Amino acid sequence: MKKSEITTLKEITKNSTLVYEGPVFKIYSDEVILPDGNTSKRDVVSHLGGVCIAARKSDNTFLMVRQYRYALQREFREFVAGKREPNDTPLERAKAELEEETGYIAHHWQYMGHFIPTCGYDNENIELFYADDLEFVAQHLDDTEFLQVFSMPLEEIIKEIEDGNILDGKTIVLAYKLDRLQKELQKTDSAVRG
Amino acid sequence: MKKSEITTLKEITKNSTLVYEGPVFKIYSDEVILPDGNTSKRDVVSHLGGVCIAARKSDNTFLMVRQYRYALQREFREFVAGKREPNDTPLERAKAELEEETGYIAHHWQYMGHFIPTCGYDNENIELFYADDLEFVAQHLDDTEFLQVFSMPLEEIIKEIEDGNILDGKTIVLAYKLDRLQKELQKTDSAVRG
Numbered sequence: 096m097k098k099s100e101i102t103t104l105k106e107i108t109k110n111s112t113l114v115y116e117g118p119v120f121k122i123y124s125d126e127v128i129l130p131d132g133n134t135s136k137r138d139v140v141s142h143l144g145g146v147c148i149a150a151r152k153s154d155n156t157f158l159m160v161r162q163y164r165y166a167l168q169r170e171f172r173e174f175v176a177g178k179r180e181p182n183d184t185p186l187e188r189a190k191a192e193l194e195e196e197t198g199y200i201a202h203h204w205q206y207m208g209h210f211i212p213t214c215g216y217d218n219e220n221i222e223l224f225y226a227d228d229l230e231f232v233a234q235h236l237d238d239t240e241f242l243q244v245f246s247m248p249l250e251e252i253i254k255e256i257e258d259g260n261i262l263d264g265k266t267i268v269l270a271y272k273l274d275r276l277q278k279e280l281q282k283t284d285s286a287v288r289g
Numbered sequence: 290m291k292k293s294e295i296t297t298l299k300e301i302t303k304n305s306t307l308v309y310e311g312p313v314f315k316i317y318s319d320e321v322i323l324p325d326g327n328t329s330k331r332d333v334v335s336h337l338g339g340v341c342i343a344a345r346k347s348d349n350t351f352l353m354v355r356q357y358r359y360a361l362q363r364e365f366r367e368f369v370a371g372k373r374e375p376n377d378t379p380l381e382r383a384k385a386e387l388e389e390e391t392g393y394i395a396h397h398w399q400y401m402g403h404f405i406p407t408c409g410y411d412n413e414n415i416e417l418f419y420a421d422d423l424e425f426v427a428q429h430l431d432d433t434e435f436l437q438v439f440s441m442p443l444e445e446i447i448k449e450i451e452d453g454n455i456l457d458g459k460t461i462v463l464a465y466k467l468d469r470l471q472k473e474l475q476k477t478d479s480a481v482r483g
Contacts, residue, residue, distance in 0.1 A: 104357035104364055104435050115309045115316050117332040119410050122309050122316055127359060135433040137359040138311040140334055140411070163298035164408040165321060165331040170298055171408050178409070208451075212406035212458040214358040214365050215372070216313050217334070219407055239329040241298050257402070257469070264406040264458050271465035275451070 101130045109134060119178065120217075142219040146189040147176040147265040149273055150201055151227040156246035158197050158229075159266075163241065172255070173263045174270075176221075185209075185222035193226060197244045198234035201226035207272050212264050223269045249273055295324045303328060313372065314411075336413040340383040341370040341459040343467055344395055344420040350440035352391050352423075353460075357435065366449070367457045368464075370415075379403075379416035387420060391438045392428035395420035401466050406458050417463045443467055 106127040115122040121141040129135050150158040157174070164171045177192035179185065186204060194200050207223035236242070247255075252270045255261040261270075300321040309316040315335040323329050344352040351368070358365045371386035373379065380398060388394050401417035430436070441449075446464045449455040455464075 101435060104355065104437070106357050106359045115318075117316075117318060118330065119332055120334070122311075124309075124311060125359070129433060130357075130435045133433070136312065138313055139360045140314070145409075161298065163300050163324075164405075165300045165319070166333045166410055166412045167405060167408055171405075173408070176409075208453050209456065210458050210461055211358075211361060211365075211456045213411065213413060214361055214367070214457050215339075215370075216360055217407065217411070218360045239323060239327070241295060241324045243298070253469075257466075259402050262403065262405045263408050264404050264462065267404055268458065268461050268465075271462075271469075272451075274469075275447075275465075 103130055105130065106135075106137065138216060140217040140219070142217060143179040143181065144185075144220040144222070145176055145178050145265070146185050146192060146222045146224065147174050147269055148189050148193050148224045148226055149174050149207075149269050150193055150197070150199060150229060151225070152229055152246055154246075156248050157252065158193075158199065158244060158246050159252075160196055161243040161245065171263050172261055173266045176265055186224070189222070189224045189226075194232060195235055195237070196240075196242060198231055199229045200232050202228035202230065207269060207276075210265075210268055221265050221268075223265070223272065225273060249277070297324055299324065300329075300331065308332075332410060334411040334413070336411060337373040337375065338379075338414040338416070339370055339372050339459070340379050340386060340416045340418065341368050341463055342383050342387050342418045342420055343368050343401075343463050344387055344391070344393060344423060346423055346440055348440075350442050351446065352387075352393065352438060352440050353446075354390055355437040355439065365457050366455055367460045370459055380418070383416070383418045383420075388426060389429055389431070390434075390436060392425055393423045394426050396422035396424065401463060401470075404459075404462055415459050415462075417459070417466065419467060443471070 109126040111125040114124045123139045125137045127137050161172050175196050179188050205225040207225050209222045256267050303320040305319040308318045317333045319331045321331050355366050369390050399419040401419050403416045450461050
């Protein structure tokens with residue numbers, strides 16, 4: 096079959112093999128049938144997905160965490176985030192992560208959409224949230240979790256992204272979404288005020 | 290050691306084991322020494338990294354590809370992208386991917402920074418480019434690569450992101466970066482024009 100005659104892009108699973116199972120992800124190595132009928136191999140990182148939270152304090156700064164990311168062998172500054180668990184909802188997980196990592200609970204939550212960080216070989220999906228009306232309770236990190244909490248204004252976060260100093264995908268996507276939303280609200284505000 | 294007494298976040302490799310090697314990524318399962326001296330396990334997806342290109346046609350639309358992403362079992366609309374090879378530079382790879390996937394070469398290239406899609410367990414780094422002054426030569430896809438090329442104006446791409454219809458991380462990050470850059474240029478333009 097010529098490529099120009101192909102009408103579907105779908106790839107069908109011929110067989111699927113679990114080749115590695117760890118605490119954070121599983122690896123499947125699958126054989127698939129391509130749109131032209133040939134077979135090929137597709138390796139997949141299977142992950143439960145995550146949540147990421149931009150929590151705004153009353154001084155108009157956003158809570159962030161500094162964490163050592165072993166995969167990159169360096170520290171990252173990120174919005175609060177965490178991995179989903181089998182039976183939670185994204186909002187439940189977001190509330191739990193915010194409280195565990197920063198010690199804050201939020202009385203107002205807003206859903207900000209989701210995205211797929213690296214769709215070529217990894218099924219991870221990240222759900223994004225905005226939170227405000229915060230109240231400090233108490234931080235309670237996992238035993239193997241080390242991080243430092245701080246906060247920054249959104250304009251500074253955006254500047255650090257554009258200077259290449261904040262590199263984390265979920266933080267970048269959520270910061271840009273908030274920036275656009277804020278500008279839309281400002282436009283509406285000034286339209287209402289005339 | 291109490292967590293409050295810890296001054297570094299660094300995790301040191303105690304031992305590292307290659308547990309899976311496939312065509313797109315390798316998996317390492319490492320034992321690390323935590324900041325408090327205890328040990329823990331860190332699994333890492335090791336990937337050569339990728340490039341992503343927003344190529345603007347003379348009609349002011351951007352080249353995109355529709356691809357079936359097996360890991361997610363659905364089609365994605367994305368900017369042109371590809372995986373790095375061991376000895377290329379990001380720009381060489383970007384030029385090669387644009388030509389292979391869309392058939393276009395670009396006479397003007399601009400670097401747009403880089404980001405880490407999912408830093409918690411994956412070392413993949415994506416280098417971003419803007420390209421214009423395009424010339425059509427000829428598409429030449431890999432045998433196992435099936436995709437459809439189309440193009441969209443940036444405003445429509447941003448709208449589709451905000452409506453949750455474009456979900457690919459690299460496409461979202463690059464589209465927002467371009468959108469902000471365009472607005473900065475417009476501001477400068479009108480400042481210059483007075």
